[in-house]
Amino acid sequence: MNYCLMCQGRINEYFDFAWVLSLQQPRKSFLCKNCHNNFMILINHPNCPGCGRRMNKKELCVDCKKWEKIYDDLLGNTALYEYNEAMKTYFERFKFMGDYYYFNIFNEELKTVIQKKYSKGWLYVPIPLSFQSFQIRMFNQVEALFSGLKLTDLLVVKSCEKIQQSKLNRRERLTMSQPFILNTHSGVKVEATNIVLLDDIYTTGRTLYHAAIIMKNAGAREIKSITLAR
Structure with a gap:
């Protein structure tokens, strides 16, 4: 019997006859049905093709229209979930309380999406963590979320004194100098x-576009991104 990582309730798994005949290996569940339903899946809604933000119709959001004026190509970010209260609670436990095991909740889903969209011929490049943040957390949450994939560490943070973005407001995020x-x-x-940048949350896009600039200046041909949340 499995227990939900979010509410600690029992997870009742159901296997129908068709699944038994398929001979597929069972995939362990880390969320109960109720908790899973608290996360907003973005693929079920119209979203911005530039960043993945939920929209009323499929069109560029205001932020991406601004990024489009600055950069030749938008990242076409794929975000799996909306950053709602459930996702905020998840990241508080995973990143800020340091419960590493929480990476399991979305790991298989992230791997499936990236392998479907960007399989052969793409390098998977995680956004790095500063030395200071790593000393506090003792793991890189992005590398944990995408563990099981062949990750290529093409980026490093300039200084161990990098300020945690969670402590910055929107204006401060957008005016950040190049950290990589x-x-x-x-x-x-x-x-x-071809590069796929990997991050946990797409907030303003500033971090990912900083990373994209480094990749572009190094001669990358095409640059896209995938995040768990938007």
């Missing part, structure tokens, strides 16, 4: 490669 540099010790040639 290319990881010259990765041994991977970036020129003419």
Whole structure:
């Protein structure tokens, strides 16, 4: 019997006859049905093709129209879930309370989406964590969320004094200076490669576009992104 990580209630799993005949391996559930329903799946709603934000119809949001004036190509971010109260609680436990095991809740889903959209010929590049943040958390939440994939560490944070973005307001996020540099010790040639940037939350897009600039300047051919939440 499994227990829900969010509410600690029992998870009652049901296997129908068709599933038994399929001979598929059972996938462990980490959320009960009620808790899972508290997370808003963005694929079920019209969303912005630039960042994945939920919209009334499929069109660029105000933020992406601004990014479009600055950059030649938008990231076409794929976000799985909306950043609602349930997702906020999830990240409080996972990132800020440091419960590493919570990565399991969305790991398989994230891997399935990225392997479906960006399989052969793409490098998976996680947004890095500053040394200061790593010392506090002791793990990179992005690498944890996407664990099981072959990740390429092409980015490093310039300074260990990087301010946590969760402590910044919207204006401060948008005016942040470039926090990243290319990881010259990765041994991977970036020129003419296709890059998928991986992050946990797309808020203003500032972090991902900072990362995209580094990849573009290094010669990357195409740059996209995937996040758990928007």
